[in-house]
Amino acid sequence: MAVDINTGLVALGSAVAIGVSAIAAAWAEKSIGVAAIGAMAEKEELFGKGLILTVIPETIVIFGLVIAILILNLSGA
Amino acid sequence: MVLKPESMGKITLVGPKSYREAVVAELHRLKILHISDHAKTDDIDVGSPLEKANELSEVLVKIRSISSWLRVKRKNNSEELKIEAGYDLGALSKKLYLEVKQKIEQLREVEGRVSANNSLKAELEALKNIAIDLSAFAEYRSIAYFAGYVKNLDGIENRLRAITEKFELYAAAEKGKNVIVLFVEIEKKNEAREILIQHGLSDISTQNLRGMRGRAHDSIRALEEEKSSLLKQMEKVTGSMGKLRLRYEKHLLFAEDFLEKELEKAEAPLRFAETKNTFVINGWVPEKDAEDAMKKLNAAGKNKIFFNLEEPGKKDSVPVKLKNPGPVRPFEFFMDLYTMPTYRELDPTFLVFLTFPLLFGFMLGDFGYGLVTLVLFIALKKKMPKAKNFFNILIFASIATIFFGLLFGEFFGFEEIGHFKLPHIISRSHQVTELLYLAVAVGVIHINIGLIAGFYNELKSHGFMAALYAKGGWIVLQIGVALLALSYLKIIALPIYTGIIFFVLSLLMLLKGEGIRGLIELPGIFSNILSYARLMAIGLSSVKLAEVINESATEMFHGGGFLILTGILLLLVGHIVNIGLGLLGSFLHSLRLHYVEFFTKFFHGGAKKFKPFGAKS
Numbered sequence: 001m002a003v004d005i006n007t008g009l010v011a012l013g014s015a016v017a018i019g020v021s022a023i024a025a026a027w028a029e030k031s032i033g034v035a036a037i038g039a040m041a042e043k044e045e046l047f048g049k050g051l052i053l054t055v056i057p058e059t060i061v062i063f064g065l066v067i068a069i070l071i072l073n074l075s076g077a
Numbered sequence: 078m079v080l081k082p083e084s085m086g087k088i089t090l091v092g093p094k095s096y097r098e099a100v101v102a103e104l105h106r107l108k109i110l111h112i113s114d115h116a117k118t119d120d121i122d123v124g125s126p127l128e129k130a131n132e133l134s135e136v137l138v139k140i141r142s143i144s145s146w147l148r149v150k151r152k153n154n155s156e157e158l159k160i161e162a163g164y165d166l167g168a169l170s171k172k173l174y175l176e177v178k179q180k181i182e183q184l185r186e187v188e189g190r191v192s193a194n195n196s197l198k199a200e201l202e203a204l205k206n207i208a209i210d211l212s213a214f215a216e217y218r219s220i221a222y223f224a225g226y227v228k229n230l231d232g233i234e235n236r237l238r239a240i241t242e243k244f245e246l247y248a249a250a251e252k253g254k255n256v257i258v259l260f261v262e263i264e265k266k267n268e269a270r271e272i273l274i275q276h277g278l279s280d281i282s283t284q285n286l287r288g289m290r291g292r293a294h295d296s297i298r299a300l301e302e303e304k305s306s307l308l309k310q311m312e313k314v315t316g317s318m319g320k321l322r323l324r325y326e327k328h329l330l331f332a333e334d335f336l337e338k339e340l341e342k343a344e345a346p347l348r349f350a351e352t353k354n355t356f357v358i359n360g361w362v363p364e365k366d367a368e369d370a371m372k373k374l375n376a377a378g379k380n381k382i383f384f385n386l387e388e389p390g391k392k393d394s395v396p397v398k399l400k401n402p403g404p405v406r407p408f409e410f411f412m413d414l415y416t417m418p419t420y421r422e423l424d425p426t427f428l429v430f431l432t433f434p435l436l437f438g439f440m441l442g443d444f445g446y447g448l449v450t451l452v453l454f455i456a457l458k459k460k461m462p463k464a465k466n467f468f469n470i471l472i473f474a475s476i477a478t479i480f481f482g483l484l485f486g487e488f489f490g491f492e493e494i495g496h497f498k499l500p501h502i503i504s505r506s507h508q509v510t511e512l513l514y515l516a517v518a519v520g521v522i523h524i525n526i527g528l529i530a531g532f533y534n535e536l537k538s539h540g541f542m543a544a545l546y547a548k549g550g551w552i553v554l555q556i557g558v559a560l561l562a563l564s565y566l567k568i569i570a571l572p573i574y575t576g577i578i579f580f581v582l583s584l585l586m587l588l589k590g591e592g593i594r595g596l597i598e599l600p601g602i603f604s605n606i607l608s609y610a611r612l613m614a615i616g617l618s619s620v621k622l623a624e625v626i627n628e629s630a631t632e633m634f635h636g637g638g639f640l641i642l643t644g645i646l647l648l649l650v651g652h653i654v655n656i657g658l659g660l661l662g663s664f665l666h667s668l669r670l671h672y673v674e675f676f677t678k679f680f681h682g683g684a685k686k687f688k689p690f691g692a693k694s
Binding site: 047048049051052055056058059062063065066069073 | 414415416509510513604607608610611614665666668669672673
């Protein structure tokens, strides 16, 4: 199917929004996860706290997703 | 009330030392008192352990070593351990310890000889094709020798001849590698070695060959004979140890369990305060059991025990025992995982019981998947009774998944079966934007439940005004922003300044209630609410994956023949993987929404768990 360039650009825009924010979230979680596992190795009860701290940056990718959907919606695609 | 932990009484118990042992035994039996460890002060020292503590721990150490040597393992089932009465554990442990120790030493010696045998055999194996007598590997004054593998033999001999005439080179092939032994006059030792290294020498040790005679072949045969006799010896020793294990396994397990308990009792006075003639125990007891406990302890102490029971003071760190009805209790698991609520705040377990399965179901939300996981977890719960609580949570979550599956009209990702369209309230794969709004709305509700709970906690600890400012402020802030947005978008006909008034009012309240920190965290509440968009995101990814699986499989079915088989396989594997991913994602994200977004609105935690003396950890 033929798609005009504007639709393609909109799709790319929302792809960048979710893709880049996913990379950012992954990066942030990586550092925290490493530290959390280190702490857990010393003290196992820290699992709960470690889990929470590790997943905190996950919100970044959710924001990315929301923006991606907004881009798609606002452009009326 | 379900939202409060068990009421505790602070108990002090004073008695003459002569009744110490009886009182400790009774306490251990009752399993009702959480002992606060006494910290040594100038006035009152900690107690000394009962006299038998030393002997007990000695016997216990012996029993544990025997158990580990005999590989006696504690079984997980809670079957009561019993042995015939009148067994002298001290004597048993002494006799058995010596017997098993002797056996284990024997075993280690034989093992050592086997490993020496193995390494010698490896050396001989390498040299077995070299045609020289083993006695050649002796110590010489004028000859040096090397043995080893080399990569290639070409030209070694010529190069050696270039440095000396006095050498003898033996070469043979062994398992595709070249083995050489070189004897050379000692003056040329280093040059010869240099040449060999250039040919890729890797040494074979000849250390153990000193003093041996004859050809390697014969020695290998002798070694093999020795080894088989050693292995027989080993078998004999392990066999007799196995017999000992069969005979004494029950006794050892019982003894370990029994001695641990006795030792705990004997060492309990280390946690008491003691003077020359009296002992003092400080601790916590559930209020409802206090009366009964005091009566029984007094009976054990022949009415010579003095009690003082009081309400916990404001500054006491009270150990917390959660009190929830049966269906809610599994969710206490989440508090164990995170941290215990303090004595004076709400126990969130009940709230988690209400909302955790809902958020989970919202994300997984598929009738078919819910059925599969429900059956799976009921089966697993039967199989692993130890993780009962965990599976109970998942069973609740699965039921919620079925419920949401009906709302979304989804069955393994299909929205219609044959030509029958499943009824739905909202379709996740077609009404993405509506789903997003719904998810955020769930967030608003959940967060505000949290704020209300926080209001209650604040009210109890700091009074009405503090609660109003610190928690009410957030609610007013949400109203203000909502009004602003709605009037800006002209959805409601209100002048824009009504929103601004609410907004400014909330800022003032937060500044008063939470200080500057509250203002800094201002955007936090909106990112918290937006975070609930994951309810849509996780769900959507799960639906889309299911749809892709279904569509590819349907295409294969149309292909016919062999493709039908692959289609079935794809359906099976695809949905199993998708269910696995969905379970993991939904569980963790639902948990995260509770821990990060929900709990931060009201929960502090950090209390010690109530652990009565004598209860198993």
